[in-house]
Amino acid sequence: MTQPAEVQRRIYALMVLMKAADDRLSTGIGTGEFLCVYWPSRGQEAIAAAMGVALRADDQLVTTYRGLHDLIGKGVALEEIYGEMMGRTVGAGRGKGGTMHIAKPEAGVMLSTGIVGAGAPVGVGLAMAARRKGLDRVTVVSLGDGATNTGSFHEAANMAALWDLPVIFLCQNNLYAEMTPTADTMKLEHVADRAAGYGMAGVRVDGNDPLAVVTALDEALDTARRGDGPTFVECVTFRFRGHYFGDRMPYIPKDQLEAALAADPVPRFRAHLVDAGLATDQELDRVEARAAERVETALQTVISAGAPSIEELDRDVYATPITFPV
Amino acid sequence: MHEQEMTMREALSLALAQALDTDDRVFLLGEDIADPGAAGPTAGLSTRYGRERVLDTPISEAGIVGAAIGAAIGGLLPVAEIMIMDFIGIAADQMINNAAKLRFMTAGRTTAPITVRTQVYGGLATGATHSQTLEAWFMHIPGMKVIVPSTPRDGKGLLTSAIFDEDPCLFVETIRLQGKKGSVPVDPGFAIPLGQADVKRAGTDVTLISYGRSVHDALAAAATLQHQHGVSAEVVDLRTLVPLDVQTMVSSVRRTRRAVVVHDAVRFAGPGAEIVAILQAQLFGELEAPVERVGARFVPAPAAAALEAQIYPSPAGIVAAAQRTLDRSRARVHG
Numbered sequence: 057m058t059q060p061a062e063v064q065r066r067i068y069a070l071m072v073l074m075k076a077a078d079d080r081l082s083t084g085i086g087t088g089e090f091l092c093v094y095w096p097s098r099g100q101e102a103i104a105a106a107m108g109v110a111l112r113a114d115d116q117l118v119t120t121y122r123g124l125h126d127l128i129g130k131g132v133a134l135e136e137i138y139g140e141m142m143g144r145t146v147g148a149g150r151g152k153g154g155t156m157h158i159a160k161p162e163a164g165v166m167l168s169t170g171i172v173g174a175g176a177p178v179g180v181g182l183a184m185a186a187r188r189k190g191l192d193r194v195t196v197v198s199l200g201d202g203a204t205n206t207g208s209f210h211e212a213a214n215m216a217a218l219w220d221l222p223v224i225f226l227c228q229n230n231l232y233a234e235m236t237p238t239a240d241t242m243k244l245e246h247v248a249d250r251a252a253g254y255g256m257a258g259v260r261v262d263g264n265d266p267l268a269v270v271t272a273l274d275e276a277l278d279t280a281r282r283g284d285g286p287t288f289v290e291c292v293t294f295r296f297r298g299h300y301f302g303d304r305m306p307y308i309p310k311d312q313l314e315a316a317l318a319a320d321p322v323p324r325f326r327a328h329l330v331d332a333g334l335a336t337d338q339e340l341d342r343v344e345a346r347a348a349e350r351v352e353t354a355l356q357t358v359i360s361a362g363a364p365s366i367e368e369l370d371r372d373v374y375a376t377p378i379t380f381p382v
Numbered sequence: 383m384h385e386q387e388m389t390m391r392e393a394l395s396l397a398l399a400q401a402l403d404t405d406d407r408v409f410l411l412g413e414d415i416a417d418p419g420a421a422g423p424t425a426g427l428s429t430r431y432g433r434e435r436v437l438d439t440p441i442s443e444a445g446i447v448g449a450a451i452g453a454a455i456g457g458l459l460p461v462a463e464i465m466i467m468d469f470i471g472i473a474a475d476q477m478i479n480n481a482a483k484l485r486f487m488t489a490g491r492t493t494a495p496i497t498v499r500t501q502v503y504g505g506l507a508t509g510a511t512h513s514q515t516l517e518a519w520f521m522h523i524p525g526m527k528v529i530v531p532s533t534p535r536d537g538k539g540l541l542t543s544a545i546f547d548e549d550p551c552l553f554v555e556t557i558r559l560q561g562k563k564g565s566v567p568v569d570p571g572f573a574i575p576l577g578q579a580d581v582k583r584a585g586t587d588v589t590l591i592s593y594g595r596s597v598h599d600a601l602a603a604a605a606t607l608q609h610q611h612g613v614s615a616e617v618v619d620l621r622t623l624v625p626l627d628v629q630t631m632v633s634s635v636r637r638t639r640r641a642v643v644v645h646d647a648v649r650f651a652g653p654g655a656e657i658v659a660i661l662q663a664q665l666f667g668e669l670e671a672p673v674e675r676v677g678a679r680f681v682p683a684p685a686a687a688a689l690e691a692q693i694y695p696s697p698a699g700i701v702a703a704a705q706r707t708l709d710r711s712r713a714r715v716h717g
Binding site for chain 1: 409434439440442444445446447448449450451452453454455456457458460472475476479480483484485486487488489490491492493524525527547548549577624625626628660663664
């Protein structure tokens with residue numbers, strides 16, 4: 057389905073912001089300007105940007121440690137993301153959770169998990185709560201191909217299908233589970249084929265084409281809101297910087313990486329917008345410049361913010377602090 | 383407050399029913415908890431409250447607790463059941479890495495006020511994978527609360543507190559206590575605050591500190607100590623391990639100057655190790671004897687009843703431990 061020009065331009069603005077946020081981290085960590093641990097999302101922007109325009113503000117997201125792009129797509133402020141990654145008071149969790157554990161319920165981000173697969177059952181529960189409250193919101197569980205090999209995913213997928221819950225399993229298949237190619241971890245060629253085993257709809261799309269992802273998500277969202285249950289949406293993509301920042305990627309064949317870089321979804325979508333007459337090069341240059349400015353402003357805010365105070369150690373462990381004799 | 387005689391199973395069932403009655407956010411989920419398959423404290427509840435609120439699940443422990451966490455983040459008050467405590471390993475990741483840590487990791491933006499009910503099957507000759515007493519695992523996780531009731535009254539009062547508590551609670555039931563009777567306040571408002579130990583019997587010579595099923599062994603031992611040995615034993619039922627009522631146990635032992643810690647969990651690295659460490663740090667110089675521990679032997683639970691009977695605490699074993707604390711202090715005086 058064709059998306060309106062305005063939607064397509066929003067998609068591109070999101071993709072560019074995700075890319076700029078990743079690039080700036082890469083430069084900053086790489087040069088020693090600042091320190092943080094980071095699992096880069098560069099290369100997977102089309103999926104998260106598509107999610108950003110397809111979901112309603114009140115739809116909910118469960119994502120993972122590789123979540124920078126997802127968080128931006130769902131509308132979490134860059135200051136809160138960077139702040140959390142760099143352990144500053146302006147972070148979403150005042151620096152106590154870190155890169156892997158960012159939540160911002162006001163934006164619908166209910167959980168980010170560092171344990172592969174562990175978000176899926178939580179997504180099921182969020183959908184149960186939505187249904188019980190009579191809300192037609194949908195819960196998107198963003199996960200990788202590797203997560204579909206966990207028992208948690210299997211249990212959650214079965215439960216979501218069994219109870220026709222409003223869940224979308226948004227699988228960002230970047231062809232590697234950490235350092236191991238997907239082909240070495242599952243017999244199936246297409247991860248989406250797993251869906252049939254749960255009695256769930258499963259679709260596979262080009263994860264570097266945001267319009268294809270939007271189309272798949274729109275259908276899955278309609279299905280979920282109608283009460284017809286979950287969908288597994290496999291988006292085939294690639295991770296440009298490996299598993300963690302600094303990963304030298306010795307396990308990725310050179311020609312595969314080169315081909316993936318050549319298919320970079322960001323310039324590809326830019327070319328589409330210009331070719332289709334939906335935007336001019338000058339307009340898109342401005343979008344990119346604005347994204348870089350926003351990222352820089354956020355970064356400087358975070359860098360000038362303080363580290364959390366020692367008192368934070370005793371806060372939020374329990375609702376009311378429990379003390380033990382030392 | 384009006385009270386009724388009932389079993390632990392009935393008391394727990396009453397707490398669940400009253401929670402379902404008083405708060406729409408409460409719902410139960412677990413394996414075989416709905417009628418007609420339910421046999422434990424949830425029996426009858428799905429018939430009264432419907433299967434939306436008393437939900438049978440697949441055999442998916444990680445899924446059950448994970449879904450409970452998601453529902454709790456979404457504003458509900460789930461009570462998940464892990465049928466037998468040995469199965470909790472499958473759900474442990476959700477409890478340890480999600481439920482217990484969310485409040486801290488998100489600076490309070492998300493919380494998981496779930497209750498996980500589970501049951502220790504020890505004593506039924508069900509063998510090593512259907513017998514374990516594993517509360518120590520969860521005491522070790524900041525953010526988790528751990529509750530182990532010993533009487534129907536405490537079962538109802540503590541379960542009510544757990545369900546409405548703002549933090550994730552592990553509520554450990556014991557199959558051998560489910561049929562045990564006692565007097566229980568039937569008022570839905572009855573709740574016992576978490577973190578308050580109960581002095582079950584007053585005494586002056588030695589303090590027996592316990593929780594859960596072995597409280598009854600400690601009480602039997604205290605009676606024997608009184609009648610056969612003229613020893614006055616105080617019995618402290620901790621009721622909750624996290625929070626831990628340090629003040630009650632320390633003030634008791636400060637008076638008696640001798641203590642025995644008793645639990646069904648394996649003694650080595652069991653909850654008693656922490657309790658003893660606290661007592662000895664707080665009361666060094668006031669104790670008449672090293673604090674004794676009585677716990678299960680460090681072996682997998684054997685299936686043969688004749689062997690299983692050997693591994694858990696018994697009143698006789700507690701009496702012997704109490705006598706050792708008295709012997710040590712006599713030896714100090716006369717030796």
